Amino acid sequence: MFVFAAVLSVLLAVVGLAAGLPKALLKGNIPAQLQSAGGLSAPLVRFIGLAELAATAGLxxxxxxxxxxxxxxxxxAVLLVGAIGFHAKSGDYxxxxxxxxAMxxxxxxxxAIAVAVTLILAS
Incomplete structure (x- = not known):
């Protein structure tokens, strides 16, 4: 079970790194691919990126x-639920x-929930 948890953790960490690094290193205005109808501010985008990088390190x-x-x-998972809510509010779905x-x-x-469950079961 630990091997499965490790594989899921690493895969999720890679995704978190790929998603968080560009946001955390954001300089200036928000790029078009990160803009949405909800209008996230640049500091909030940087904070989300740092939270994703912290999750990566924790994983x-x-x-x-x-x-x-x-x-x-x-x-x-909590951060991602917030993202789901933001996409729903923006009408992306x-x-x-x-x-x-948005999916x-x-x-x-x-x-992320599967990672938490498998880590719990592996201990």
């Missing part, structure tokens, strides 16, 4: 101490052009 640390990994996975990108947080939420 990797959780490979050595499982309680940290569980907390990181659950924290990442109703728009066929933006629906694909990523929903899928990743399921994976």
């Amino acid at each position: 990797l640390a959780g490979l050595f101490w499982q309680p940290i990994g569980v907390a990181a996975a659950l924290g990442f 109703a728009n066929p052009e933006t629906r694909g990108n 990523a947080p929903a899928i990743l939420t399921i994976i």
Whole structure:
């Protein structure tokens, strides 16, 4: 069970790194691909990026101490639920052009919960 938890943790950490790094390193205005009808401010985008990077670090640390990994996975799931709410409020799920990108947080939420459950079961 631990091998499965480790694989899921690493995969989710890679996604968190890929999503969080550009947001955390954001300088100036928000790029077009991060803009939406909701109008996130640049400092908020940077904060979200830092939270994603913290979750990434926690997921990797959780490979050595499982309680940290569980907390990181659950924290990442909470962040992703917020993203789902933001996309829903922005109408991204109703728009066929933006629906694909808006589905990523929903899928990743399921994976984050699976990481937390597998880490709990592996301990």
